[in-house]
Amino acid sequence: MSELNAAIVQSLALVNTMTLGVAPAMAMGSQYQHLAYSLGLASMNQVFAQQQTNISQQASSVLAVLQLYRR
Numbered sequence: 001m002s003e004l005n006a007a008i009v010q011s012l013a014l015v016n017t018m019t020l021g022v023a024p025a026m027a028m029g030s031q032y033q034h035l036a037y038s039l040g041l042a043s044m045n046q047v048f049a050q051q052q053t054n055i056s057q058q059a060s061s062v063l064a065v066l067q068l069y070r071r
Helices: 002-070
Strands: none
16 A cells, blocks of 8 residues: 555656646747737738728828819
8 A cells, every 4th residue: 555655646746846847848838829929910910000001092192183183
């Protein structure tokens, strides 16, 4: 019975040690994923803003041309 208890204690100690050893890598992986997501979202926002600017510029160009033809 004591051999079984010793094996259980050793198994738990190994799992705890493994968990502590893997924690920094998991944290860095999570941080890299969040960084990649944030950069992707920022790029999407920038593309959207650029598209909206292009639409506004086209509309103002059309209005300017219409005003020129009215004179």
